[in-house]
Amino acid sequence: MLLKPGSTCWRVETAERLGLIIDMEDYFAAAKMAMQKARRSIHLLNWAFDPDTFFLPNDKGGGPPSDTFGPFLRDLARANPNLDVRILCWRSALPVAATQNFFPHRAKQCFKNTPVKFHLDASLPMGACHHQKVIVIDDEMAFCGGGDIAPDRWDTIQHKDQDLRRQKSGGGSYESRHETMSAVDGDAARALGLLFRMRWERCLGEKLPTPVAEPGLAEDRGSGDLWPECLPVAARKATVGLSRTEPRWRDYHEVREAETLHLAAIAAAKRCIYMENQYFASPIVAEALAARLGEPDGPEIFLVSTQHSPSWFDQVTMDRTRILFLKRLKDVDVHNRCHAYYPLTAEGRSIIVHSKLTLIDDELVRIGSANLNNRSTGFDTECDLSAEAAWGTAGAQMRQAIHSFRSHLLGHWLGQSEAAVDAAIEAGGSLHAAVESFDGPGRRMHQIEIRPIGPFWELIAAFHLGDPAGPADSWRPWRRRAELERQIKMLASHLAYVGLEAPADELSPQTV
Numbered sequence: 001m002l003l004k005p006g007s008t009c010w011r012v013e014t015a016e017r018l019g020l021i022i023d024m025e026d027y028f029a030a031a032k033m034a035m036q037k038a039r040r041s042i043h044l045l046n047w048a049f050d051p052d053t054f055f056l057p058n059d060k061g062g063g064p065p066s067d068t069f070g071p072f073l074r075d076l077a078r079a080n081p082n083l084d085v086r087i088l089c090w091r092s093a094l095p096v097a098a099t100q101n102f103f104p105h106r107a108k109q110c111f112k113n114t115p116v117k118f119h120l121d122a123s124l125p126m127g128a129c130h131h132q133k134v135i136v137i138d139d140e141m142a143f144c145g146g147g148d149i150a151p152d153r154w155d156t157i158q159h160k161d162q163d164l165r166r167q168k169s170g171g172g173s174y175e176s177r178h179e180t181m182s183a184v185d186g187d188a189a190r191a192l193g194l195l196f197r198m199r200w201e202r203c204l205g206e207k208l209p210t211p212v213a214e215p216g217l218a219e220d221r222g223s224g225d226l227w228p229e230c231l232p233v234a235a236r237k238a239t240v241g242l243s244r245t246e247p248r249w250r251d252y253h254e255v256r257e258a259e260t261l262h263l264a265a266i267a268a269a270k271r272c273i274y275m276e277n278q279y280f281a282s283p284i285v286a287e288a289l290a291a292r293l294g295e296p297d298g299p300e301i302f303l304v305s306t307q308h309s310p311s312w313f314d315q316v317t318m319d320r321t322r323i324l325f326l327k328r329l330k331d332v333d334v335h336n337r338c339h340a341y342y343p344l345t346a347e348g349r350s351i352i353v354h355s356k357l358t359l360i361d362d363e364l365v366r367i368g369s370a371n372l373n374n375r376s377t378g379f380d381t382e383c384d385l386s387a388e389a390a391w392g393t394a395g396a397q398m399r400q401a402i403h404s405f406r407s408h409l410l411g412h413w414l415g416q417s418e419a420a421v422d423a424a425i426e427a428g429g430s431l432h433a434a435v436e437s438f439d440g441p442g443r444r445m446h447q448i449e450i451r452p453i454g455p456f457w458e459l460i461a462a463f464h465l466g467d468p469a470g471p472a473d474s475w476r477p478w479r480r481r482a483e484l485e486r487q488i489k490m491l492a493s494h495l496a497y498v499g500l501e502a503p504a505d506e507l508s509p510q511t512v
Contacts, residue, residue, distance in 0.1 A: 001239075002268055002364055003388050008261035009241035013191045018238040018387055018398075019183035019231045020365065020405045022412060025156045026230070027147050027181045028055045031135055033228035035076065038137045040211040041084040042073065043196040045134040045383075047369070048148040049089040050103040051110040057154060061167030069149050070110040077115035084211070087111075088199055090130035091120035099311070100150065121203040124381070125249050125471040131369050131376070132199075132383040139193035139211045141226040144242075144385040145181030145367045146278075146356045153177060153354075157412050159444070161347040175310060176345055180276065180355040182367040182385045183231060188240040195242065195383060202252070234401040237394040238387045245370060245382035247471050254470070258370040258384055259377035263288050265360045269299040272431060274359040274406055276304040278352075279314075280340075281321040281373040281467060283484050286328045293333045299361075301329070302431045303340040304413070305448070306353045317466035318373065320457045326450050339432040343413055343444040351444065356384070359406050362399040363389045374484070378470040410435065415442015 003009050021027045032055045035042050051070020054063050065071050077085040089104040097105055104120060111118040121130050136142040147153055152174040155166065159176040166174045184192075197208045227233075246255035259282075266273060266288040273289070280286075280303060292298040305322070309315045329338045343351040358366040368384025370376040389398040407418040410431065414421065416438060424434035435445055453461070462481065468474040469483045 001388060001390070002261065002264050002360075003239065003241035003386060005241075007257070008264050009243045009257050009386070010255075011191055012239060012241045013187035015184035015188035015238040015240045015387070016186035016236065017184070017227060017233045018235045018240070018401070020234045020367070020401070021145070021181040021183065021231070022179075022409065023157045024147055024154045024177070024179050025056070027143065027145075027179070028154065030183060030228040030231040031143055032072070033230060034137050034141050034143075034226050035073075035135070037226045038076065038083055039080070039224075040082060040138045041086075041136070041193075042076070043084075043134075043136045043193065044087045044089075044149070045130070045132045045196055045199060046087070046089045046104075046148050047129065047131045047133060048092070048100055048104060048150045049087060049107055050100065050150045051107050052103075053149050053151050054154070057151075057165040057167075059164040061165060061169060061173075070107065073116055074111065074114045081115075083115075084117075085115065086117045086119075086196075086200065088119055088121050088130075088196070088203060091122040092129065103150070119203060121199065123203045123249070125247050125379070125474060127468065127474045128247055128375070128379045128381075128471070130199075131380045132195075133369050134192055134196065134383060136189060136193045136196050137226055139190045141183070141185045142189040142192040143181055143183050144192060144383060145179070146354055146369050147179045147181050153179065155179075159343070159345055159351050161345045161349060175350060175352050177352040178276075178343065178355055180357045180367050182387075184238070184240055184385065185227060188238075188242075188385070191242055192383075192385075195244075199381075234405065235387065235394070235398045238398055239390045239394070241386045241388065243366075243368070243370075243384045243386060245377055245380060247379050247381070249471070254378065256378060258368070258382050259284065261366070261384070261386065262358070262372075262377075265358065265364055265366070266292060268363075269360045271299050271361050272359070273299050273301045274357075274409075274431065275302070275372070276353055276355040276357040276409075277372045278306065278309075278354050278356065279318045279322065279371045279373040280305055280325045281318050281371075281464070282377060283325070283464075284377070284487050285372050286325045287488055289338070290328055290332045293329060293335070293338055296335065298335070298337065300430050300432065301338040303338070304353055304355075304445075305340065305342055307342040307344065307350045307446075307448075310350075310352055313466060317460060317464075320453055320461040321373075321464060321467065323450055323453050324458070324461050326448060330450060337430075340448040341413075341435070341445045342448050344446060345444065346441060357409075359402060362403045365402045365405060374464055374467045374469045374480075379468045379474060413443075413445050414438045415440070415444070
């Protein structure tokens, strides 16, 4: 098993039901339906929270105020005095807040003199951010993934060019965006509820009680089942692990479960590693993947990211580092098993890949907030939810769910059905062969080219400017290279421990 409490995850629980969600239209619809059934509590963790975000914008990019997150949560709290509604959001630095119209700072006004408790969380080392994205309802159902509550996040699985629902209130339109989320109930949801209460206590010093059902309350509010009717169940009795990143801060110890699970999962893969991520910039992950490419019978590695980052800062920093990341893999890929793609709309516009998803064979599905960069493994707070196939009927069902989810994802990138994708993979023997076998207006996938970036940009990428490895180098970038080299040496020991070897005499310093 890959999910090991205290190592690759914080804890392992059972989800009575597991849902796997592609893109925000379906996530917002499911979250709204579940929150409408809340009886005791609605707790949100977010990197960004804009109360003016519509659940389902109309063809003018707007709609009634009651269909936005802020008034919706206010109305629920006012209608039910027993309902505890709390929102904990990162207190973003002013330059970041400026790019979000100063939300969530202005969100305080939305909840002033209401039962909703809204707080900005700065319980972190300077420069770090709270990046977890979670909604927990009654401690009975929860959502976890990479999706924030903001107007620019909304999109459909079709990623249409002329979708008027993505219009901005001030003119223009938001770019198309791809996201993944997970949904769980049962003990897995209760664990996410505990995560929220731990964050709340860390931020405010207030210890919250565990939500407890009151006799007769479920009957008064209707059905006690919070699961949204619009959300298909991917698997039942799923074995679920929660993996976190937490930086060392005051009396809080460093937590690197998210990174540890990545390394363990990459080492364990037999046939296929499928990753979608906003950034591919971690030299530790690059070396772990490179080690597998050096094996004659290692797994196929299939990466999906954005053509280029939407912000200038990330284009200067993360995009340049991604070039070195991919170059490292290309240099050792003697068996031609690694391929990286980006999606475009039908009219050739960029689709922002904000998803943080990993699929390992048909054994593990992982969806969360952690990017594949340095700060997500040691500097920011993150939470990823993973479901792993176990033995027996539940394990067989989980394997089928993972297989189906991967085919569904590829199908949505290629304009094809799951059955057509499965047939193409069977015929071609790999995901890459299947993708290249399709052509036509429905295909959105294009291979990422590795282009020379010049000495100045190589220097920026080599020192991972804008991407600290942890508190020790966050304001001392000259220390970053040494810190990453130290971590890569630790990776070499890890590879030896699990029986793998690096593809060369030494692990490459190129990506550091």
